[in-house]
Amino acid sequence: MRITVDIDESTLEDLARITGESKKSPAVAKAVTEFVNRKKAREFGTLLREGAFDYPSTNDEIEAADR
Secondary structure (H helix, E strand, O other), X not given: OOOXXXXXXXXXXXXXXXXXXXXXXXXXXXXHHHHHHHHHHHHHHHHHHOOOOOOOOOHHHHHXXXX
């Protein structure tokens, strides 16, 4: 999908350096994807800490099965 975004030049230069991309579009796409992935991971971590998932095994049982 194509969109128009107004980003100041210094931020865009930083973005290209940080992402390792030499072109603007791939740099912005990589940054947006990374942002979304981190946000989803943070939300998942919150759900885990709040006990949103109920696993029938204890931590000790899971670790014993991994050995």
